[in-house]
Amino acid sequence: MxxxxxxxxxxxxxxxxxxxxxxxxxxxxxxxxxxxxxxxxxxxxxxxxxxxxxxxxxxxxxxxxxxxxxxxxxxxxxxxxxxxYGICKRCGKHIASERLEAIPHAGLCVRCEQAEEDR
Ligand SMILES: [Zn+2]
Known part of the structure; x- marks a missing residue:
């Protein structure tokens, strides 16, 4: 970015x-x-x-x-x-820019967010 x-x-x-x-x-x-x-x-x-x-x-x-x-x-x-900013706090990968566009304060990538929710 x-x-x-x-x-x-x-x-x-x-x-x-x-x-x-x-x-x-x-x-x-x-x-x-x-x-x-x-x-x-x-x-x-x-x-x-x-x-x-x-x-x-x-x-x-x-x-x-x-x-x-x-x-x-x-x-x-x-x-x-x-x-x-823009780097997933859990896995360290870049968060997709579409995701940041939708949720500018997202701290996790989609995959990690889902993993967190599944726990
Ligand atoms: Zn992640």
């Missing part, structure tokens, strides 16, 4: 990261408002408690997923920095 391509990937990873970060912030903000509702909450019973708990659990899972993706992106950015 040449320098221009790497720069392009890096930019895309940074854009993705920013997007994920703002999504996390939005969810965090919604949760904060939910946990500390302004005004007289005791009179407002529009949401049954169990429904709230479910929604909250979903948000937690969503945030965890987003944070996991952000970690993968950070990892990919670090690998761009040390020159190991």
């Amino acid at each position: 040449n320098q221009a391509e790497l720069q392009k990937r890096r930019q895309r990873l940074l854009d993705d990261r920013r997007r994920l970060e703002s999504e996390v912030q939005q969810i965090d903000q919604a949760r904060a408002e939910h946990l500390q509702p302004p005004g007289e909450i005791s009179n407002v019973r529009t949401h049954p408690a169990d429904q709230d708990a479910e929604g909250l659990a979903e948000q937690v899972v969503a945030v965890e997923t987003l944070r996991g993706e952000m970690r993968s992106i950070d990892d990919a950015l670090a690998r761009i920095g040390d020159g190991s």
